Amino acid sequence: xxxxxxxxxxxxxxxxxxxxxxxxxxxxxxxxxxxxxxxxxxxxxxxxxxxxxxxxxxxxxxxxxxxxxxxxxxxxxxxxxxxxxxxxxxxxxxxxxxxxxxxxxxxxxxxxxxxxxxxxxxxxxxxxxxxxxxxxxxxxxxxxxxxxxxxxxxxxxxxxxxxxxxxxxxxxxxxxxxxxxxxxxxxxxxxxxxxxxxxxxxxxx
Amino acid sequence: xxxxxxxxxxxxxxxxxxxxxxxxxxxxxxxxxxxxxxxxxxxxxxxxxxxxxxxxxxxxxxxxxxxxxxxxxxxxxxxxxxxxxxxxxxxxxxxxxxxxxxxxxxxxxxxxxxxxxxxxxx
Numbered sequence: 001x002x003x004x005x006x007x008x009x010x011x012x013x014x015x016x017x018x019x020x021x022x023x024x025x026x027x028x029x030x031x032x033x034x035x036x037x038x039x040x041x042x043x044x045x046x047x048x049x050x051x052x053x054x055x056x057x058x059x060x061x062x063x064x065x066x067x068x069x070x071x072x073x074x075x076x077x078x079x080x081x082x083x084x085x086x087x088x089x090x091x092x093x094x095x096x097x098x099x100x101x102x103x104x105x106x107x108x109x110x111x112x113x114x115x116x117x118x119x120x121x122x123x124x125x126x127x128x129x130x131x132x133x134x135x136x137x138x139x140x141x142x143x144x145x146x147x148x149x150x151x152x153x154x155x156x157x158x159x160x161x162x163x164x165x166x167x168x169x170x171x172x173x174x175x176x177x178x179x180x181x182x183x184x185x186x187x188x189x190x191x192x193x194x195x196x197x198x199x200x201x202x203x204x205x
Numbered sequence: 206x207x208x209x210x211x212x213x214x215x216x217x218x219x220x221x222x223x224x225x226x227x228x229x230x231x232x233x234x235x236x237x238x239x240x241x242x243x244x245x246x247x248x249x250x251x252x253x254x255x256x257x258x259x260x261x262x263x264x265x266x267x268x269x270x271x272x273x274x275x276x277x278x279x280x281x282x283x284x285x286x287x288x289x290x291x292x293x294x295x296x297x298x299x300x301x302x303x304x305x306x307x308x309x310x311x312x313x314x315x316x317x318x319x320x321x322x323x324x325x326x327x
Contacts, residue, residue: 005240005279038251039286039296039303047284047298048277054210059278 007056010170011081012163014064015103017096020122051164058167061190079111083174084118084166089132091150092122097132104144116169118147120162125152136204213270216324217220217243225327226317228297229303231262234281234327235297235305241272241279241317244296250315251294271306277315 046063063078079085087103089096100119107117121137123130134150141148147165151158209285221244226236249265258265274280284296284303291310295317296303306317 005237009278026258034257035247036257037302038255038263039284039294039301041255041263042289042294043287044296044301045285045287045293048280048282049298050281061278148230 005057006050006059008169008171009059009061010083012060012062012084012086013079013082014062014086014088014168015107016086016120017090017093017099020088020090020093020096049161049163052165053168053171054165056171058171060163060167062163076110077105079115082111082115083170084116085111086118086120086162086166088120088122091121091132091134091137092126092129094131097121097136100140114173115159116173117144118149118162118165118166118169120159121150123150123152211216213319216319222324224324226322227325228300228302229321229323230302231297231300232323232325233297233299235283235317235322236272236274236279237281237327239292241274244271244273244316245269246271248307248316250307250321253302253304253321256318268318268320270318272322274315274317275313277313280315280320283315294300 044064046061049060049062051058051060063082085107087100087107089100099142103115107115119137119141121132121134137148147169149162149165150157151162173190206291218239221239222236222241222243225238226241227234247267247269248271250268251263251265277283277285279320282298282302284298285308286294286296286303288310293308293310294304295306295308295315297305303321304318305321306315308315
């Protein structure tokens with residue numbers, strides 16, 4: 001059977017109000033008037049994606065809140081084991097931005113304290129309807145010393161970049177979880193670096 | 206792209222997938238070459254598209270050619286659906302097309318249907 005094909009495994013969560021961006025992803029299979037896709041009916045639990053960073057193959061296991069966020073019922077069990085969290089708001093939706101603070105509080109209460117966070121202002125390619133300026137996003141990120149990026153789910157390019165940056169931040173501060181399971185595997189352990197507490201610079205788009 | 210249900214044998218080398226396994230719709234890489242084993246057995250896999258208001262009784266089709274993956278983290282890119290009984294269904298991680306196969310929760314083994322994916326170079 002195949003040997004282990006990766007070096008590190010990071011568990012990531014996507015959090016934010018409903019409708020802040022999951023609906024805009026290009027290519028997504030969608031329902032029409034008469035048919036529905038089997039998968040959209042039962043819903044997706046998590047995804048596995050592979051990226052390469054500094055010569056290492058990193059598996060990202062990404063959980064989406066899948067509707068629980070509507071009731072703000074996300075608690076400890078959901079956060080367990082998470083190494084990174086993407087906090088997403090919609091730049092066209094003031095309320096989703098205001099709720100970022102609530103989500104941050106929720107994370108503080110329930111998640112591991114050294115979880116790496118990143119705020120994403122998703123715009124779904126509708127800049128003309130923008131109600132939340134980029135500066136406000138940057139400001140809130142700076143106040144909480146976390147990364148910030150504006151993304152366009154339409155092009156789906158910055159989404160990927162955002163994941164890479166979050167993964168890189170996790171890589172910087174931890175060796176990550178060693179690949180689980182059995183036996184001999186090729187793996188690279190990364191030296192632990194002391195965690196720096198400086199405000200991380202945010203990015204352009 | 207060749208229909209692998211007709212000519213699947215050329216995709217197998219030493220019992221494994223000779224080429225990369227990709228999404229039929231968006232070409233996202235699901236498995237890299239030589240990372241899954243071939244197995245032949247019957248399973249009724251729900252159709253990708255279902256008629257509305259038929260959630261309780263989804264239409265399925267007989268599927269018999271599978272790529273077997275023992276460790277879920279062997280997948281390059283993949284989505285796992287919520288559980289239906291002892292099964293989670295597999296989807297493309299990018300466009301969410303699926304089921305492209307299923308995951309058996311008790312054994313933790315995943316099966317990708319050859320007819321629901323394409324094969325090519327990475």
